[in-house]
Structures are given as C-alpha cells and as structure tokens.
Amino acid sequence: MHAHSWHKVYKRRNVERTEITTYEELTTRIPAKELSALLKVSSSLASTMDLIEVLQIAIESAAGLFGLNTGAIYTLENGDLYLGATTPPLPAQFPDELRLAKLCDHPHISKVVSTKAPVYLGDARLSPLSAAEKIVVDSRHLVSILYFPLLLKEDVIGVFIVGTTDQTRVFASNEIDLCYILSFQVSLAIANTLLYKKAQQSIVDLSRAYDATLEGWSRVLDMRDHVTEEHTHRVVELTVALASRMGIPAADLGHVRRGALMHDIGKMGIPDAVLQKPDVLSDAEQKIMQTHPEKARQIISQIDYLTPAVDIPYCHHEKWDGSGYPRRLKGEEIPLAARIFAVIDVFDALTSDRPYRKAWKKEEALAYIKDQSGKHFYPEAVKAFLEMLEG
Amino acid sequence: MHAHSWHKVYKRRNVERTEITTYEELTTRIPAKELSALLKVSSSLASTMDLIEVLQIAIESAAGLFGLNTGAIYTLENGDLYLGATTPPLPAQFPDELRLAKLCDHPHISKVVSTKAPVYLGDARLSPLSAAEKIVVDSRHLVSILYFPLLLKEDVIGVFIVGTTDQTRVFASNEIDLCYILSFQVSLAIANTLLYKKAQQSIVDLSRAYDATLEGWSRVLDMRDHVTEEHTHRVVELTVALASRMGIPAADLGHVRRGALMHDIGKMGIPDAVLQKPDVLSDAEQKIMQTHPEKARQIISQIDYLTPAVDIPYCHHEKWDGSGYPRRLKGEEIPLAARIFAVIDVFDALTSDRPYRKAWKKEEALAYIKDQSGKHFYPEAVKAFLEMLEG
Numbered sequence: 001m002h003a004h005s006w007h008k009v010y011k012r013r014n015v016e017r018t019e020i021t022t023y024e025e026l027t028t029r030i031p032a033k034e035l036s037a038l039l040k041v042s043s044s045l046a047s048t049m050d051l052i053e054v055l056q057i058a059i060e061s062a063a064g065l066f067g068l069n070t071g072a073i074y075t076l077e078n079g080d081l082y083l084g085a086t087t088p089p090l091p092a093q094f095p096d097e098l099r100l101a102k103l104c105d106h107p108h109i110s111k112v113v114s115t116k117a118p119v120y121l122g123d124a125r126l127s128p129l130s131a132a133e134k135i136v137v138d139s140r141h142l143v144s145i146l147y148f149p150l151l152l153k154e155d156v157i158g159v160f161i162v163g164t165t166d167q168t169r170v171f172a173s174n175e176i177d178l179c180y181i182l183s184f185q186v187s188l189a190i191a192n193t194l195l196y197k198k199a200q201q202s203i204v205d206l207s208r209a210y211d212a213t214l215e216g217w218s219r220v221l222d223m224r225d226h227v228t229e230e231h232t233h234r235v236v237e238l239t240v241a242l243a244s245r246m247g248i249p250a251a252d253l254g255h256v257r258r259g260a261l262m263h264d265i266g267k268m269g270i271p272d273a274v275l276q277k278p279d280v281l282s283d284a285e286q287k288i289m290q291t292h293p294e295k296a297r298q299i300i301s302q303i304d305y306l307t308p309a310v311d312i313p314y315c316h317h318e319k320w321d322g323s324g325y326p327r328r329l330k331g332e333e334i335p336l337a338a339r340i341f342a343v344i345d346v347f348d349a350l351t352s353d354r355p356y357r358k359a360w361k362k363e364e365a366l367a368y369i370k371d372q373s374g375k376h377f378y379p380e381a382v383k384a385f386l387e388m389l390e391g
Numbered sequence: 392m393h394a395h396s397w398h399k400v401y402k403r404r405n406v407e408r409t410e411i412t413t414y415e416e417l418t419t420r421i422p423a424k425e426l427s428a429l430l431k432v433s434s435s436l437a438s439t440m441d442l443i444e445v446l447q448i449a450i451e452s453a454a455g456l457f458g459l460n461t462g463a464i465y466t467l468e469n470g471d472l473y474l475g476a477t478t479p480p481l482p483a484q485f486p487d488e489l490r491l492a493k494l495c496d497h498p499h500i501s502k503v504v505s506t507k508a509p510v511y512l513g514d515a516r517l518s519p520l521s522a523a524e525k526i527v528v529d530s531r532h533l534v535s536i537l538y539f540p541l542l543l544k545e546d547v548i549g550v551f552i553v554g555t556t557d558q559t560r561v562f563a564s565n566e567i568d569l570c571y572i573l574s575f576q577v578s579l580a581i582a583n584t585l586l587y588k589k590a591q592q593s594i595v596d597l598s599r600a601y602d603a604t605l606e607g608w609s610r611v612l613d614m615r616d617h618v619t620e621e622h623t624h625r626v627v628e629l630t631v632a633l634a635s636r637m638g639i640p641a642a643d644l645g646h647v648r649r650g651a652l653m654h655d656i657g658k659m660g661i662p663d664a665v666l667q668k669p670d671v672l673s674d675a676e677q678k679i680m681q682t683h684p685e686k687a688r689q690i691i692s693q694i695d696y697l698t699p700a701v702d703i704p705y706c707h708h709e710k711w712d713g714s715g716y717p718r719r720l721k722g723e724e725i726p727l728a729a730r731i732f733a734v735i736d737v738f739d740a741l742t743s744d745r746p747y748r749k750a751w752k753k754e755e756a757l758a759y760i761k762d763q764s765g766k767h768f769y770p771e772a773v774k775a776f777l778e779m780l781e782g
Binding site: 042049188189199210216304305 | 418422430431433436437438440580591593597598600603604605608610615660663690691694695696
C-alpha cells in the first residue's frame with residue numbers, strides 16, 4: 001500500500017457523510033468513553049506551562065487513545081523539525097542535536113506539513129522511505145504509521161506520529177475524528193507554552209541587557225579612574241563567591257554583584273583634579289574624595305531597581321572597629337555585603353601596581369589582611385576569605 | 392430553604408454512591424452531550440492567555456451548561472474578592488473599583504472559600520442575606536443560586552456563581568459533577584494566565600528599571616557637565632515627539648528615547664579641564680571635546696541592547712551640508728534620528744542660559760534654526776519642528 005493523504009481516504013470512505021466542518025461538530029460524533037478520555041487529556045495539557053512536558057503528555061495521550069505504545073511528536077522551528085517527545089520516552093541523556101532534523105529528509109512529514117492533512121502508511125515496511133525515515137522505521141520496528149498535523153489556525157506548527165510495532169492496523173473514521181480534536185487541543189497547549197517561553201526569554205534577555213549596561217558604565221568609570229577592567233572583574237567575581245560561601249542567599253547574589261560592580265560609582269561626582277592626582281591627597285582633597293560613598297547613595301537611591309544593591313557602594317569604606325567613613329559604622333552595623341567586599345577590595349588593591357607604588361606580594365597582602373582582622377575587617381570574612389584562597 | 396453546603400446535600404442525596412474521588416471518575420458518569428460541551432469549553436479556555444477573556448469564557452460556559460443566563464465569577468486577590476466577569480457581561484465603562492469587594496461582606500462566598508465546597512440557595516429571596524448580597528440579589532432578580540469554588544490543588548482561587556432569575560431550580564447530582572469538572576478546567580486556565588501575566592509584569596518592571604537606570608546615569612553625567620536635568624528631559628521628550636511625527640515607527644521610538652537620553656554620554660571620557668572650562672576652548676581643546684561622539688560609540692557598541700540607540704550619541708554633531716563631525720557625513724548619510732535630534736538640541740541650547748551668554752529669545756532661536764535649514768539642519772526636520780511648535 002502506498003502513502004496517500006489520509007484526508008482523501010477519509011472523504012472517500014465516508015461519502016454518505018457531509019464534509020468535516022467544525023471542531024464542535026466533530027465532538028458530537030464521538031462516543032462518551034473517548035470524550036471522557038479527551039477531556040482528561042485536555043486537563044493534563046493545561047496542567048503545565050512547560051513545552052517539553054506538554055509534548056510528552058500529548059504524545060502519550062495520542063498513543064494511549066488508540067492503545068498503541070509507539071509515537072513521536074515534532075515541532076517546526078524555522079522550517080526544521082525538532083523532535084519534542086516520544087513514547088516510550090527518549091533517554092534522559094539523548095543528545096539535543098539529534099532532536100533536530102531537516103524537513104526534506106522526512107518526505108512523509110513534509111507532505112503533512114505542505115498539505116495540512118494526515119498521511120497514513122498501511123505497512124511502512126512495504127512503503128518507499130527516505131534514508132532517515134528508514135532508520136526510524138527499522139529502529140522502532142514500525143508497521144502501520146499515522147502522521148497527523150498540529151494545526152494552529154491555518155499554520156502547521158508540528159506533526160504527531162503514532163504507529164504499530166507488530167501488525168498492520170487501520171484507523172477508523174471516528175478515530176480520525178479523535179485525532180482532529182486531540183491535534184486541536186495539543187496545538188493550543190503548545191501555543192500557550194510557546195507564548196510563556198517567549199515571555200520568560202524576554203525576562204532573561206532584559207536581565208542580561210541590564211547587567212551588560214551596568215558593566216559598560218562601570219568600564220567607563222574605570223577608564224576615568226585609571227582602574228583596569230580586570231580589577232573590577234576580579235573584585236566582582238571574588239565578592240560574589242565569598243558572599244555565597246558566607247551564606248548570603250542565592251536570591252540576593254544579584255544585588256551583591258551589582259553592588260560590587262558599582263562600588264566606586266560615587267567617584268563620578270569627584271573632580272578630575274582630586275580623582276586623578278598622582279600625589280598623596282591633601283586633607284581638603286581627602287575630604288572631597290571621601291564624599292564618594294554618599295554620592296553613590298544619592299545616585300542609587302533614585303533608581304528603585306538598584307536600591308537593594310546600595311550597601312557596597314555606600315558602606316565599603318566603613319571599618320569593623322568604627323574608624324571608617326562616611327558614617328563611622330561599627331561591627332554588625334555595617335551591612336554584611338560591604339564587610340565582605342572590603343576584604344576583597346583591599347586585597348586586590350594591594351596586590352595591584354599603582355602609579356605611586358609597586359604591587360605587594362600575595363603573602364605580604366595576606367599578612368596585612370590577617371593583621372587587620374577585627375580592626376579594619378570583619379573577622380569571619382577574613383577567615384572565610386583565607387579558606388577560599390586555600391581551597 | 393436555608394443556605395447549606397451543597398457538598399453535604401450532595402452526599403446525602405447519593406448515599407448509594409461512593410464518595411467523589413477523582414476528576415477522572417467523574418467524567419465517566421457524564422453523558423456524551425455534556426462531555427462534548429465541556430470539551431468545547433476546555434478548548435475555548437485554552438484559546439487565550441488573557442485572564443479577563445478566560446473569566447468571561449468561564450462564566451458564560453458555566454451559565455450556558457445549565458441553560459441559565461445569569462452568572463458571575465470572582466477571583467481571590469490578597470484575601471479580597473475581585474469580580475472578574477459576569478454574564479450578561481458588565482458594561483465596558485464599569486468602574487474598576489466596584490469590582491473589588493470584601494470577603495466578609497459576602498458570607499455565602501466566604502463559606503465556599505472556607506469549606507472549599509459549593510453552597511446552594513434554593514430561594515435567595517427567602518434566605519438571610521448580608522447588605523451587599525441583598526444588593527446583588529435584588530439588582531439581578533436572583534432566585535436560586537449556586538456558589539461553586541475554583542480549586543487549584545488545595546487552594547480556593549475564586550468562586551463562580553450561577554443563578555435563576557424567574558423561578559427556583561434544583562441542580563441534579565450530574566449537574567454538580569459537571570460543575571466539578573468545569574471548575575477544575577477553569578482553575579487550570581486561570582493559573583496559566585496568571586503565570587503569563589506575572590511574566591509580562593516582570594518584563595514591564597525590568598524595562599522600567601532599565602530606563603530608570605539610564606536616566607539615573609544621564610543625571611549624573613549632567614551634574615558633571617553642569618547641564619540641568621530639565622534640559623535633558625525636554626530634549627528627550629521633544630525628540631521622541633518629533634521622531635513620531637516624522638514617521639519613525641513606534642517600535643523604534645524606545646531606541647530614539649534612549650539615544651537622546653545618552654546623547655552626551657561620550658563626555659564621560661572628556662577631562663574636567665576641557666568639559667568644565669568656562670572660557671572659549673582652544674583649538675586643541677576643541678579637538679578633545681569633539682572626540683565625544685566617537686567615545687560614545689565605543690561605550691555603546693559594547694552593550695548589545697543599546698546598539699540600536701547609537702545613532703544620536705554618535706551622529707548628533709554631523710551637519711546636513713557635511714561640515715559636522717566626527718565623520719563629516721552629508722545629507723541622508725546622517726541617520727534620521729540624529730538629524731531630528733540636532734534641531735531640537737540646538738534650539739534648546741540657544742534658548743537656555745549659559746555661563747558665557749544669556750538665553751536667546753524663542754523667536755531669535757527659531758530664526759536661526761530656519762536660517763540653518765539645508766546648512767546645519769535637515770530641511771524636513773526644521774519644517775516638522777516648526778509645525779510641531781505651532782500646533
């Protein structure tokens with residue numbers, strides 16, 4: 001038996017019946033038992049907004065409705081086929097690249113897509129098959145195969161396939177009715193999950209854009225301050241790592257990251273004459289320089305989204321013993337993120353070259369950090385920092 | 392007849408039957424005609440991701456299943472009731488604040504929420520009602536009322552209500568079965584739309600945060616450049632308005648806005664001595680100052696999301712006759728957004744006070760702009776700008 005459009009067969013076989021029109025009409029022809037099964041499928045499909053789960057439910061339902069145990073569902077992505085789910089399910093370690101296939105390598109699926117109608121193979125072993133189709137038929141021991149389009153309004157968004165593995169099987173016209181309704185339900189569910197997926201992707205893209213923009217600004221600031229991009233990058237990464245080690249919840253690490261990135265943002269308000277002076281600063285100049293945490297607070301407090309990231313820019317020059325600035329906070333009055341950042345910032349500054357001195361050796365810098373534990377630095381942060389460097 | 396939990400009535404009436412267990416079991420008891428109707432409802436519910444549409448479909452379906460024409464659906468929001476949809480539908484101009492109601496003002500709904508079971512009033516005219524309930528019953532001429540919970544797993548997320556307006560009506564046990572299935576479907580659909588709505592809200596929030604952050608940075612830049620926040624704000628708004636008038640598509644206006652906001656971002660790389668010099672700049676200083684568009688390009692080109700906004704920062708000092716900088720672009724070689732922005736920026740600068748001169752009068756500035764049409768400025772932008780100021 002050759003491949004042919006099921007749609008035509010269907011019409012030929014049911015000449016006494018008027019042509020299929022609406023989905024509504026179809027449901028009136030289906031027995032209660034199948035309707036009840038379809039209703040169950042419909043609720044299962046609505047129970048998740050995860051595309052892969054929806055496809056798995058869809059293909060298991062499709063096979064289940066006909067008492068079959070072999071099926072697959074493909075979605076169309078930019079003209080290519082994507083194998084979304086199979087029954088029995090694909091192994092967990094199935095490589096993602098093998099899920100992709102070219103439409104032209106699968107002529108029967110291709111025909112479903114172009115005609116928007118089902119295709120039925122009575123015995124696939126006797127049908128002309130492409131190389132890719134033959135691999136699927138042989139590896140799954142398929143005999144009768146039904147390919148069915150997933151239609152969203154006028155567009156084919158995918159194809160589901162069910163088959164027998166032991167003997168030939170004919171699909172009765174009421175079974176094809178079932179397929180139409182199932183296909184309609186699955187298409188709606190896929191469309192909803194795709195919409196949701198797209199929204200989720202926009203959130204990821206926007207978050208990345210936001211962080212990239214903050215990094216861009218931080219680079220500009222570093223240029224003016226003659227700080228290297230590498231310093232900022234290192235300090236940010238080490239701060240996030242230490243914060244995580246010290247139990248700052250994962251949900252807050254984004255704020256810590258942004259805070260570290262913007263730690264010297266207040267220097268935007270410091271004149272070049274002070275900021276870029278190669279000499280030691282006079283007392284008056286020092287006073288101006290020390291306004292940068294307060295300037296940072298002013299800038300950040302006007303931006304709601306960044307407010308939770310203000311601790312490091314505002315408080316990273318406070319000291320554990322209360323001798324820091326701008327507020328002379330003491331001990332645990334200093335926000336934890338700022339206590340952590342202070343250790344990293346000083347360590348990285350000491351081990352970097354400066355116009356007025358060479359970089360300290362790592363051991364010298366560590367000795368200094370240890371010595372300042374309980375004076376400049378929060379002892380627990382020093383301890384965790386040393387452990388982190390050793391680990 | 393007094394109000395009582397339908398759940399109990401239901402059990403009493405059907406003593407011969409085992410207690411209701413699963414949704415699946417329920418569907419097996421429902422006749423094909425109702426199953427077919429439920430299936431249609433299920434697809435309608437899946438056909439949109441808009442909460443209000445889902446609620447409207449839900450309540451019309453609920454009433455329709457029983458041949459009734461009066462119904463309402465409430466969702467629970469932070470412990471308050473929100474009237475999501477009614478049948479017949481609420482008028483379009485129905486005030487949003489009237490949709491909100493306190494749970495305690497509606498004791499029958501309150502009972503459904505606390506018992507997670509339906510409540511039935513055989514004749515609401517003879518039942519004890521709260522003041523708020525009485526208003527609803529009187530205005531809608533309700534007689535028999537069925538209140539049904541919308542359950543998502545163990546949580547009541549809302550209540551739907553159907554009623555008769557002419558005579559009393561009893562709901563048969565298979566009708567209550569229908570309600571359970573309908574309620575299940577509607578709850579899933581509501582949950583999905585809420586998930587989607589939340590994702591959409593996150594996108595809006597993030598976009599706002601992004602724009603707020605760019606504005607914050609622009610403010611900081613203005614402080615250093617001694618430009619007022621008002622200047623930037625005016626220039627941004629006028630540029631977007633003129634761009635829209637001149638046919639720049641709405642989808643691109645966000646880029647135009649961000650470009651205008653960042654037009655002088657390159658000045659972050661200009662030393663104070665040049666940027667803040669109160670005198671006329673020397674030739675050498677002018678050269679340094681004129682690097683700011685190129686510096687802007689460097690900053691922005693590293694941030695993918697901002698790349699489409701680069702035209703104004705990079706090209707707003709080009710002139711129509713080719714005498715501008717940095718690339719001496721001519722005529723339509725200059726991106727449209729930059730041609731538009733140039734007119735607005737010069738006009739706003741001329742009509743503002745500067746350390747070295749007073750603000751020009753509006754007429755003087757307009758005469759200058761007109762004179763420079765075809766020289767400094769794109770003639771069409773000058774024309775549209777003048778029309779906009781007159782309109």
